[in-house]
Amino acid sequence: MPxxxxxxxAPQRFAIIAGNGRLPLVLAERAAVAPDRAVHIxxxxxxxxxxxxxxxxxWIKWGELGRLFRVLEAENMTDLVIVGGVTRPDLANxxxxxxxxxxxxxILGLMQQGGxxxxxxxxxxxxxxxxxxxxxxxxxxxxxxxxxxxxxxxxPDDQDLSDIAKARAVLASLGPHDxxxxxxxxxxxxxxxxAAEGTDRMxxxxxxxxHWGTRGRGRRRGVAVKSAKxxxxxxxxxxxxGPRTVELVAEAGLKGLAIEAGRVLVIDEERVRAxxxxxxxxxxxx
Amino acid sequence: MPxxxxxxxAPQRFAIIAGNGRLPLVLAERAAVAPDRAVHIxxxxxxxxxxxxxxxxxWIKWGELGRLFRVLEAENMTDLVIVGGVTRPDLANxxxxxxxxxxxxxILGLMQQGGxxxxxxxxxxxxxxxxxxxxxxxxxxxxxxxxxxxxxxxxPDDQDLSDIAKARAVLASLGPHDxxxxxxxxxxxxxxxxAAEGTDRMxxxxxxxxHWGTRGRGRRRGVAVKSAKxxxxxxxxxxxxGPRTVELVAEAGLKGLAIEAGRVLVIDEERVRAxxxxxxxxxxxx
Numbered sequence: 001m002p003x004x005x006x007x008x009x010a011p012q013r014f015a016i017i018a019g020n021g022r023l024p025l026v027l028a029e030r031a032a033v034a035p036d037r038a039v040h041i042x043x044x045x046x047x048x049x050x051x052x053x054x055x056x057x058x059w060i061k062w063g064e065l066g067r068l069f070r071v072l073e074a075e076n077m078t079d080l081v082i083v084g085g086v087t088r089p090d091l092a093n094x095x096x097x098x099x100x101x102x103x104x105x106x107i108l109g110l111m112q113q114g115g116x117x118x119x120x121x122x123x124x125x126x127x128x129x130x131x132x133x134x135x136x137x138x139x140x141x142x143x144x145x146x147x148x149x150x151x152x153x154x155x156p157d158d159q160d161l162s163d164i165a166k167a168r169a170v171l172a173s174l175g176p177h178d179x180x181x182x183x184x185x186x187x188x189x190x191x192x193x194x195a196a197e198g199t200d201r202m203x204x205x206x207x208x209x210x211h212w213g214t215r216g217r218g219r220r221r222g223v224a225v226k227s228a229k230x231x232x233x234x235x236x237x238x239x240x241x242g243p244r245t246v247e248l249v250a251e252a253g254l255k256g257l258a259i260e261a262g263r264v265l266v267i268d269e270e271r272v273r274a275x276x277x278x279x280x281x282x283x284x285x286x
Numbered sequence: 287m288p289x290x291x292x293x294x295x296a297p298q299r300f301a302i303i304a305g306n307g308r309l310p311l312v313l314a315e316r317a318a319v320a321p322d323r324a325v326h327i328x329x330x331x332x333x334x335x336x337x338x339x340x341x342x343x344x345w346i347k348w349g350e351l352g353r354l355f356r357v358l359e360a361e362n363m364t365d366l367v368i369v370g371g372v373t374r375p376d377l378a379n380x381x382x383x384x385x386x387x388x389x390x391x392x393i394l395g396l397m398q399q400g401g402x403x404x405x406x407x408x409x410x411x412x413x414x415x416x417x418x419x420x421x422x423x424x425x426x427x428x429x430x431x432x433x434x435x436x437x438x439x440x441x442p443d444d445q446d447l448s449d450i451a452k453a454r455a456v457l458a459s460l461g462p463h464d465x466x467x468x469x470x471x472x473x474x475x476x477x478x479x480x481a482a483e484g485t486d487r488m489x490x491x492x493x494x495x496x497h498w499g500t501r502g503r504g505r506r507r508g509v510a511v512k513s514a515k516x517x518x519x520x521x522x523x524x525x526x527x528g529p530r531t532v533e534l535v536a537e538a539g540l541k542g543l544a545i546e547a548g549r550v551l552v553i554d555e556e557r558v559r560a561x562x563x564x565x566x567x568x569x570x571x572x
Contacts, residue, residue, distance in 0.1 A: 166463070169463060170460065170463050170465065173459040173460060173462070173463065174456065174459060174460070174479075176459070177452070177455060177456050177459065177476060178475075178476070179456065179476035179479070180479075183481075184481075189464075189482065190463060190464070190465035190481045190482065191481055191482045192481045192482065192483065193460075193465070193466075193479040193481045195469075195470075195476045195477055195478045195479045196475065196476065196477045196478065196495045197478065197491055197494070197495055201491065201494075205483055205487070205491075208483070208487075209482045209483055
């Protein structure tokens with residue numbers, strides 16, 4: 001896959017529609033220290049980190065699509081960055097406001113789609129159809145994108161490179177099915193494949209998978225590989241790693257983490273590097 | 287995949303090398319009630335169910351390959367059925383007997399192989415090279431093999447059949463990588479893919495995966511599909527489902543379980559059917 005284009009001019013003003021995780025805060029922080037930037041965070045209640053309140057912000061609830069558009073208009077924002085994961089709420093507990101009700105056919109269509117790529121692609125087209133520009137994290141913070149080569153003191157050895165190649169082959173096979181962002185491989189044996197559970201849970205279970213001959217002896221084995229799906233909508237769903245990912249790779253007993261340069265975000269690179277070096281694991285962009 | 291050949295004559299006498307799970311007992315029970323059959327179970331200590339002691343049996347420990355061959359000779363058994371899962375023991379705690387030490391190059395070679403298919407294929411060739419015949423469960427108990435069509439009161443509907451097709455496509459893509467026996471799909475979205483953790487653990491996590499709109503409301507959604515890998519060594523590693531699998535499918539909130547006819551074993555079909563009918567889930571052979 002080619003890296004995403006980063007030639008587009010980054011917007012001076014943009015709204016961050018914030019799901020869970022640290023990424024909305026990281027973006028807000030960067031914009032706050034840039035004199036020529038203005039952001040407004042719109043946090044989804046129950047999803048976004050309460051710390052967003054340190055920056056200019058509004059809260060919306062699931063179903064308040066009308067309120068979302070009113071905030072965007074009041075703040076005079078035409079560029080959106082949609083970041084952070086969301087749970088899939090029980091629709092029975094969601095109250096739709098007028099703006100949501102007028103868009104009900106679209107919303108119901110979204111809910112009925114199965115694959116993530118389809119849902120997120122529809123979301124982008126929905127906002128674009130209303131005159132907004134949906135910008136990727138890579139456009140507003142291109143320095144967060146993973147680069148090729150080693151990020152850490154340790155680098156993959158030949159066995160690791162062979163396992164990385166195997167994991168990439170598995171990911172390539174899964175791409176057409178809109179699944180597979182992370183795979184763990186140990187000496188040609190596929191230990192775990194991420195589907196809908198997310199990378200953290202996938203890494204969590206690797207530690208429970210038995211190996212011949214090394215149990216309880218703490219010798220690291222195997223690698224995790226994370227990449228974007230071939231058709232992934234990178235503007236709203238760019239895969240990311242961060243300090244927690246490195247902690248989980250270390251806890252799983254893996255030797256390191258390889259990530260697709262140009263198509264995966266590294267959140268808090270300094271801490272990623274420090275944690276990885278302290279745990280003797282590698283982080284490597286391919 | 288064509289079903290496995292079941293034309294070979296089943297052996298009258300065979301040894302069961304027993305790992306964990308119920309299957310060794312099921313086979314022993316069947317042989318015990320057949321007047322023309324004689325079995326001897328060789329249980330791997332720490333793996334095999336202690337109940338094997340109800341039948342003619344011996345225990346061996348990991349590493350006692352010499353003792354294994356002595357038991358086979360003493361019992362005059364030349365046909366072997368190798369069944370049940372095994373953990374991968376810590377080699378530091380395994381004491382090798384003389385028979386194991388003389389086969390050390392073979393054993394070390396096995397340990398260094400990554401993929402399951404390679405390991406199990408080597409194991410079959412190892413026994414065959416010493417004059418033993420390795421027989422599949424399908425040869426000694428062909429009635430355990432899944433048949434086409436519905437096993438239960440409920441059958442898959444059109445949406446389920448479409449999800450089954452998607453899961454089969456995912457499994458087919460994974461086959462060349464020697465991974466993937468079970469996949470769960472809900473309305474075209476891949477929820478979970480089994481790698482080295484086993485089917486039970488994969489089903490366990492499906493319940494935690496969030497859906498739009500149905501959380502906590504108990505409406506069943508999605509299917510699990512289990513099949514053999516294209517190159518799976520069916521003589522020693524035929525995929526199996528049983529009552530516990532059906533319980534986990536029900537607990538996961540899935541609508542049913544589809545299995546590959548001819549290449550998956552159904553252990554205790556009566557109970558599988560009864561549990562599935564009671565839980566309103568389908569079991570279907572394709």
